[in-house]
Amino acid sequence: MSVNKDIKRVTTHVLQEMKSRGERITMLTAYDFSMARILDEAGVDILLVGDSASNVMAGHETTLPITLDQMIYHGASVVRAVRRALIVVDLPFGSYQGNSRTALDSTIRIMKEAGAHAVKLEGGAEVQESIKRILSAGVPVMGHLGLTPQSIYKFGTYTVRAKEEAEAQKLLEDAELLQELGCFAIVLEKIPAKLAKKVAEKLWIPVIGIGAGGGVDGQVLVTHDMLGITKDFQPRFLRRYLDLFDAIKGAVNQYIEDVRSRDFPSSKEQY
Numbered sequence: 607m608s609v610n611k612d613i614k615r616v617t618t619h620v621l622q623e624m625k626s627r628g629e630r631i632t633m634l635t636a637y638d639f640s641m642a643r644i645l646d647e648a649g650v651d652i653l654l655v656g657d658s659a660s661n662v663m664a665g666h667e668t669t670l671p672i673t674l675d676q677m678i679y680h681g682a683s684v685v686r687a688v689r690r691a692l693i694v695v696d697l698p699f700g701s702y703q704g705n706s707r708t709a710l711d712s713t714i715r716i717m718k719e720a721g722a723h724a725v726k727l728e729g730g731a732e733v734q735e736s737i738k739r740i741l742s743a744g745v746p747v748m749g750h751l752g753l754t755p756q757s758i759y760k761f762g763t764y765t766v767r768a769k770e771e772a773e774a775q776k777l778l779e780d781a782e783l784l785q786e787l788g789c790f791a792i793v794l795e796k797i798p799a800k801l802a803k804k805v806a807e808k809l810w811i812p813v814i815g816i817g818a819g820g821g822v823d824g825q826v827l828v829t830h831d832m833l834g835i836t837k838d839f840q841p842r843f844l845r846r847y848l849d850l851f852d853a854i855k856g857a858v859n860q861y862i863e864d865v866r867s868r869d870f871p872s873s874k875e876q877y
């Protein structure tokens with residue numbers, strides 16, 4: 607398996623070089639110490655402490671309820687585990703929209719209290735003042751366009767975005783604006799592959815896709831989805847590499863059986 611061991615620590619500069627060389631970038635979500643340690647040892651380039659923690663870790667229906675304090679808790683847990691990957695923490699809903707001072711305050715808390723390397727936020731032109739202010743404090747910003755789950759009540763559904771010409775054009779303009787403002791990378795979520803490829807070819811910063819086809823510079827998935835820990839979520843773009851839900855359930859069933867039958871602990875498993 608090819609993990610570039612020469613890279614001691616993935617930085618935004620390293621990611622830029624990877625794009626220039628045409629080397630694909632890997633990104634996965636992480637919310638806790640134990641999982642982050644495995645993902646980092648495997649050689650994932652970017653670990654995203656996503657606000658999808660709201661769904662995956664806390665069981666909420668949307669990403670809206672998760673708080674800044676909770677994101678900092680997850681971020682700090684991941685930071686303690688990681689030696690190589692770049693750690694990006696999502697700014698949660700309500701912590702950056704509308705007021706650039708609030709955006710900067712939220713970011714400073716994430717950088718100081720979690721020890722993150724960068725933040726991610728959703729949106730284009732409408733959040734540009736927040737992006738400028740965060741960047742002016744020297745914090746790298748990752749953009750996020752296309753399906754932006756914090757706006758789910760505006761969209762109404764989780765279906766593919768930017769299929770219509772007007773929305774595709776706005777996305778293209780927003781992507782160029784994010785690059786111009788100084789974002790180091792952009793996530794494109796659930797948009798047509800052709801449009802995502804066009805954006806990746808137009809921009810010199812890395813474009814990471816989720817449900818955005820193979821023509822972008824890297825891929826991101828929610829770790830719990832690709833490992834099959836979550837069960838009911840099965841969008842077309844998701845490749846499941848394991849079925850951990852059933853594997854864990856099977857192991858726990860066996861444990862229950864062993865305890866009940868007094869097979870566990872054996873004489874070797876006691877003092």
Ligand code: KIV
Binds near residue numbers: 793828
């Ligand atoms: O929160 C998250 O997991 C994300 C990814 C889907 C990109 O933003």
